[in-house]
Amino acid sequence: MNAAPADQIRLLDVQSLDVRLTQLAHKRSTLPELAELSALEAELTQQRDLLVAAQTEESDTTREQTKAEQDVDQVRQRAARDQKRLDSGAVTSPKDLESLQRELASLAKRQGDLEDIVLEVMERREAAQARAAELDGRVQAVQAKVDDATARRDAACTEIDAEVETVTKERELTVADIPADLLKLYDRLREKHGGVGAARLYQRRCEGCRLELDLTELNDVRSAAADAVVRCENCSRILVRTPDSGL
Known part of the structure; x- marks a missing residue:
């Protein structure tokens, strides 16, 4: 040739x-922001998963607390009805009176047990709420870092792409007469x-x-x-x- x-x-x-x-x-594909973003996005995914778990636990314990409080209320209402019957004097049979008193005692114990359950569930719910709030803060903090790294990556890519465009045009002019x-x-x-x-x-x-x-x-x-x-x-x-x- x-x-x-x-x-x-x-x-x-x-x-x-x-x-x-x-x-x-090569510079575009190895920008330090890319590795930084990869690590941050993995961390963000992890924190979001933990947040979802905490929020789920909070939701579950809220329903559990509501159910436990309803159980307490039902026992309280039943005890109030029995106490009203006892106080009214409508029950005169000694056997019936004894039975009613035993039931009231049983209901009082049952109410105490259920109230303990409510307190235990409330503690777990409050812990879940605190955990969710903490994790939400972490997610927001990591997201802010992701946004910052993304902006820096985009700025660097824009600069590189502008130079690529300039060099490409120069190459086109250079090869035109070859x-x-x-x-x-x-x-x-x-x-x-x-x-x-x-x-x-x-x-x-x-x-x-x-x-x-x-x-x-x-x-x-x-x-x-x-x-x-x-x-x-x-x-x-x-x-x-x-x-x-x-x-």
Whole structure:
């Protein structure tokens, strides 16, 4: 393949721009805010799960307390009815009086037991409420950190994307006058060799593989026509000759 020396040298400019685009892509994918967000979002998920569990416990104990209070109220009402019967004098049979008194005593014990249950449930409910309030505060605090990290990530991405756009436009202008076949070869080699398709021959050394050309290779390059597209024998990249090639 042949191409004007100026077009070959222009490939180095394209290569430099492609390297910059690769660097920008790497920078965007390795922003410290990304790792920070990943950790924060995991923490946020954990805290939210704990909050939901605490809120569920609070809801459950609220229903449990309501039920226990209703049970106490029912026993209290029944005891009040029995006491009213006892106080009214309507029950005159000693046996019935004894039975009624035993029932009142049983109801009093039952009411005491149920009131103890209410107190125990109330304590658990208050603990769940306090736990939910604490976790809600944690969730809000972590969410604030997530929002801050997100804003910093977005700002960094916007800056990188703006530079990518600038470099991309510059690349489009640079490749506009490069022969299609030369550019196609360069792109193919760049894809194959880690993003580098053309390298400068500097002081007899290929800057693509960093190896110095041996005497035979140097003689081949020296004897090649100025418009010949030469390749590095070691890495196969396009070898661009410049006044600093050491030929």
